[in-house]
Amino acid sequence: MNVEPIWQPVLLEEENAVTSHREPGEEFLFYRSVAAGLIDAVQDNCSRGAFENMEGVGKLSDNPVTNLRYHFVVTAAMITRFCMEGGMPLEEAFGLSDEYIRRMDCCTNMAEIVYVHDQMALDFVCRMRHLRKNIASSxxxxxxxxxxxxxxxxxxxxxxxxxxxxxxxxxxxxxxxxxxxxxxxxxxxxxxxxxxxxxxxxxxxxxxxxxxxxxxxxxxxxxxxxxxxxxxxxxxxxxxxxxxxxxxxxxxxxxxx
Structure with a gap:
């Protein structure tokens, strides 16, 4: 006899229920800058430390390092999608995402995770810039x-x-x-x-x-x-x-x- 699963809403802790999340605009513009090959904009985002700024973002773990790891995976997923929409071959996009997630998994502290994030963003944006320029023969x-x-x-x-x-x-x-x-x-x-x-x-x-x-x-x-x-x-x-x-x-x- 099959038993239908019963949906039960998760009860949010009072602290999480009142957390104010910032608008997603800045993150999405960053993803779009990567997909458009806008190296200067991506470098500026990285130099400002936008990724490591946890103000107004979701708290995915009580452990700061683990929390940043989860946000790294979300960022990798979003960059992958946006770059595929921009013309990057599927296998190349997924391959890069997998490789950088593996590198991040070897990190032991937040500074190392931020460094790998910045390297991932620059790798994707440089590849997208090259892809854009390839439409020209001269x-x-x-x-x-x-x-x-x-x-x-x-x-x-x-x-x-x-x-x-x-x-x-x-x-x-x-x-x-x-x-x-x-x-x-x-x-x-x-x-x-x-x-x-x-x-x-x-x-x-x-x-x-x-x-x-x-x-x-x-x-x-x-x-x-x-x-x-x-x-x-x-x-x-x-x-x-x-x-x-x-x-x-x-x-x-x-x-x-």
């Missing part, structure tokens, strides 16, 4: 793409980009479209909108702040570009994706090992 277009990702928050013109990689704007425009299928300006717009979508999904920045961060001339200019690329306004996109994506990705972290 060194010059690869350099242009690299420059765009690094300076995505800045106002980038074709002339400035051409000067940065030491070729003429006309030559850059011609070879860029030959190799990527779209113009330099359109590629920049797409990458800015990709970043805007991440900010809308995983942060609480308002539309004016996002427009300023991405160096748009005005909020209306940002909204116009966003609607032309995505087919809806930033407000509609955030309403449709913000909480839903947080719940989906949180659940997925439990399923990736």
């Amino acid at each position: 060194k010059q277009v690869a350099q242009a793409i690299d420059y765009i990702y690094v300076h995505i928050m800045d106002r980038i013109t074709v002339n400035e980009l051409a000067e940065a990689i030491n070729i003429s704007p006309t030559h850059l425009s011609r070879i860029f479209k030959q190799e990527t299928g779209i113009s330099v300006s359109e590629y920049i717009r797409q990458r800015k909108i990709d970043m805007a979508k991440n900010l809308l999904r995983f942060s609480n920045y308002d539309f004016v702040e996002i427009a300023v961060m991405l160096s748009y001339s005005s909020q209306s200019h940002f909204i116009q570009h966003f609607r032309s690329q995505v087919g809806m306004t930033p407000k509609a996109y955030r309403k449709q994706n913000y909480l839903n994506n947080w719940n989906v990705n949180r659940d997925s972290a439990d399923g990736i090992t």
Whole structure:
């Protein structure tokens, strides 16, 4: 005779019930920075000690070292998922995750775990940056793409980009479209909108702040570009994706090992 399992809710301790958890936006922007190959942003996150800052995160163990170990595994799972979504081959992503979890498992203190975390993040982000650059067949277009990702928050013109990689704007425009299928300006717009979508999904920045961060001339200019690329306004996109994506990705972290 099969006995159906009876669901019983876990009773939260009073201390845990009132713990204030910080918004997940910063963590998700970190994962997206890794997947986008944004080395500078990832290095900044690591140098600030963001991973070891336990304020506002879940308490998974009373032992500080064990608690950090559990958070490391969650981080590895999330980076793995985001990088696979960004085009990293499945076996490579899982292989890296497994390897760094094994390295972390050999650590004996928090400083060692943080060091392995930072090495893992930099390994993933460098691989993703290389993957992004591989869409170009020439060194010059690869350099242009690299420059765009690094300076995505800045106002980038074709002339400035051409000067940065030491070729003429006309030559850059011609070879860029030959190799990527779209113009330099359109590629920049797409990458800015990709970043805007991440900010809308995983942060609480308002539309004016996002427009300023991405160096748009005005909020209306940002909204116009966003609607032309995505087919809806930033407000509609955030309403449709913000909480839903947080719940989906949180659940997925439990399923990736």
